Amino acid sequence: MSASHTENENAMAKVSAQFIHDIATPLAVIQLLANTLETYLPDLLSEHQELKNLGKEIVDISSEDYDLIKGSATRIKALTQQVNKEVKEYWQKIESQKSVENFAAPQAIKLITAVSLDNNLSILVVEDDAIHQKIASKLLSNQHQVDLAANGQEAIELCRKKTYDLILMDLHMPVMGGEQAVAEIIKQETFSAVIIGLTNRPLGSEKKQLLQQGFTGFIEKPLNLDELKKLIEDWLINR
Numbered sequence: 001m002s003a004s005h006t007e008n009e010n011a012m013a014k015v016s017a018q019f020i021h022d023i024a025t026p027l028a029v030i031q032l033l034a035n036t037l038e039t040y041l042p043d044l045l046s047e048h049q050e051l052k053n054l055g056k057e058i059v060d061i062s063s064e065d066y067d068l069i070k071g072s073a074t075r076i077k078a079l080t081q082q083v084n085k086e087v088k089e090y091w092q093k094i095e096s097q098k099s100v101e102n103f104a105a106p107q108a109i110k111l112i113t114a115v116s117l118d119n120n121l122s123i124l125v126v127e128d129d130a131i132h133q134k135i136a137s138k139l140l141s142n143q144h145q146v147d148l149a150a151n152g153q154e155a156i157e158l159c160r161k162k163t164y165d166l167i168l169m170d171l172h173m174p175v176m177g178g179e180q181a182v183a184e185i186i187k188q189e190t191f192s193a194v195i196i197g198l199t200n201r202p203l204g205s206e207k208k209q210l211l212q213q214g215f216t217g218f219i220e221k222p223l224n225l226d227e228l229k230k231l232i233e234d235w236l237i238n239r
Helices: 002-053 063-096 130-140 152-161 178-185 208-213 225-238
Strands: 124-127 143-148 164-170 192-199 217-220
Touching: 002 063, 002 225, 063 130, 124 130, 124 152, 124 192, 130 143, 143 152, 164 178, 178 208, 192 225, 208 217, 217 225
Parallel strands: 124 143, 124 164, 164 192, 192 217
Antiparallel strands: none
8 A cells, every 4th residue: 555545544534533523512412402402392382382371471372383393302303313323424434444453352451341231330431521421421320320530530530449340431531531541440450341432533543552451442422322232242242
């Protein structure tokens, strides 16, 4: 492969990474707002109709506007999911061009506990972005015990005090990033967790090195439970 071809591939990967990074958080915000609308809007519209029926002086809403408002959350959510799907497919195409293993080699990491999201787990989410923290907490806290850390240093301290089944570790954070934090966490005698890296850009050649350093696998943000479950199941099969 020529040097110019390699440079073009690297340039494309950087552009792709920046594109995904720039839209990931706004999409997560839109999805949260859509979920909020979908949850609370029907009750608000019902209360408005009750007040109207009671003869209260309120701003009237036409039937056309009523239907438009009622369906807005669903439409926003559908469009966001469509964009997310297209971004994920694009990322997969970039990743498929890399000859890098998707899962850590068993000899490269300590013996770790087999986990399943079907069970009640102790989970540590290490993420500096408050929005992604809320998404992860909302998705996981109904069934699992979830602790939050805003950077790698906080994660190390929590892991000294408590043993976790699963750690979701953002790679890029202030104070201390995920790579450095994992290097310290796996040294602890009580360590037995599955560590999933959270990222919003293609990893490319970095992935192999990160897997050798203790990560079990990687998942893109915002967190998706189905994708996380599949990643863990695939890892258990290939470990």
